[in-house]
Amino acid sequence: MSLRVPGPTPCPEPVLQAMTKQMINHRGKEFAELIVHITGRLKELFQTESDVFILTASGTGGVEAMVVNTLSPGDRVLALSNGVFGERFTAIAESYGADVQRLSFEWGRAVEVDAVARALDADPSLKAVLVVHNETFTGLTNDLEAISRVVRRYEKLLLVDAISSLGCIDLPVDAWGCDVVVTGSQKGFMVPPGLSFVSVGERAWQAHAEAKMPRFYWDFSKAKQFLEAKQTPWTPAVSTFYALAVSLESMAQEGLPNIFARHQRVGNRARDGVKSLGLSLFADEAYASNTVTAINSPDGLDTGKLLGLLREEYGMVLAGGQGKLRGKIFRIGHLGYVTEDDIEEVMGALRSALPRAGLSF
Numbered sequence: 001m002s003l004r005v006p007g008p009t010p011c012p013e014p015v016l017q018a019m020t021k022q023m024i025n026h027r028g029k030e031f032a033e034l035i036v037h038i039t040g041r042l043k044e045l046f047q048t049e050s051d052v053f054i055l056t057a058s059g060t061g062g063v064e065a066m067v068v069n070t071l072s073p074g075d076r077v078l079a080l081s082n083g084v085f086g087e088r089f090t091a092i093a094e095s096y097g098a099d100v101q102r103l104s105f106e107w108g109r110a111v112e113v114d115a116v117a118r119a120l121d122a123d124p125s126l127k128a129v130l131v132v133h134n135e136t137f138t139g140l141t142n143d144l145e146a147i148s149r150v151v152r153r154y155e156k157l158l159l160v161d162a163i164s165s166l167g168c169i170d171l172p173v174d175a176w177g178c179d180v181v182v183t184g185s186q187k188g189f190m191v192p193p194g195l196s197f198v199s200v201g202e203r204a205w206q207a208h209a210e211a212k213m214p215r216f217y218w219d220f221s222k223a224k225q226f227l228e229a230k231q232t233p234w235t236p237a238v239s240t241f242y243a244l245a246v247s248l249e250s251m252a253q254e255g256l257p258n259i260f261a262r263h264q265r266v267g268n269r270a271r272d273g274v275k276s277l278g279l280s281l282f283a284d285e286a287y288a289s290n291t292v293t294a295i296n297s298p299d300g301l302d303t304g305k306l307l308g309l310l311r312e313e314y315g316m317v318l319a320g321g322q323g324k325l326r327g328k329i330f331r332i333g334h335l336g337y338v339t340e341d342d343i344e345e346v347m348g349a350l351r352s353a354l355p356r357a358g359l360s361f
């Protein structure tokens with residue numbers, strides 16, 4: 001079965017094999033070497049000199065950790081939203097009592113940087129900005145470099161959900177001044193679900209010192225204190241650490257510029273392929289994502305039937321739309337362990353399955 005959803009992504013065989021190793025003591029020497037090595041590699045991928053922590057959690061846990069570690073109940077925050085993951089980020093901040101001002105954009109359109117500047121200008125009490133770098137739901141990459149420049153100008157804290165971009169699309173955390181950035185193991189890292197990685201910069205530590213949202217499991221102070229002893233505060237997902245060590249080695253060998261270029265090529269191939277089938281992209285193409293492509297379901301196409309056929313007869317799993325986009329779009333995940341040939345396979349299957357699901361060419 002070829003899994004072409006935007007997470008979990010397929011894992012290379014050596015990564016899976018690594019997970020069959022026997023357990024080790026997470027308070028012992030072997031684990032100490034493992035976490036030091038992995039953390040160093042992750043810093044290279046985050047392009048940061050700041051702290052990077054490995055949390056045993058899916059990506060959403062990492063997003064929650066960013067919020068509770070840097071904010072207090074009642075803090076005014078600006079949440080940029082142009083899809084389901086932006087909405088989730090907002091909901092997390094609200095559930096911990098942040099006073100959230102939403103700045104929403106049409107789904108499939110990018111966050112408008114000027115609107116962010118106007119919102120920050122209008123309300124000096126805003127403390128932080130929440131943004132999703134790559135909106136997996138609509139297949140769109142926001143212009144994080146421009147957004148972070150504005151956020152820096154207004155000296156606000158910038159919290160970034162980079163779960164479906166980091167390690168695939170360039171995100172130089174330090175160069176862009178992103179204060180807290182989170183990603184997850186099952187997206188670009190070619191590792192099973194279970195780990196979330198988060199970078200915490202200097203300004204974020206200052207905010208952390210005053211932040212009063214309740215936290216225990218997620219507490220960055222505990223993570224830092226234990227990392228100094230080459231441990232995690234709580235029992236980590238040891239097997240997923242084994243897998244991560246192997247995949248980070250192969251990512252280091254490929255090299256960041258090559259990884260970004262491969263995702264660019266794969267993204268181009270996906271978009272060209274979709275258009276050559278006579279289909280259209282859901283997202284504004286100027287911001288189309290190199291990790292996931294969302295495609296409009298044209299009139300006459302039974303999207304549920306298409307996805308079922310692809311799965312049952314072509315051995316290929318694509319993603320549907322969620323929420324109000326159910327039945328209206330479908331999505332190809334192309335992040336992590338993926339090549340242009342894999343995309344060709346998807347296009348071949350689509351060419352054959354689309355007419356069977358009601359689309360006449």
Ligand SMILES: *Cc1c(COP(=O)(O)O)cnc(C)c1O
Binds near residue numbers: 007136163164
């Ligand atoms: C996948 C994803 C999430 C959610 O991650 P989980 O690991 O399912 O908790 C959040 N944000 C973005 C942008 C994602 O792609």
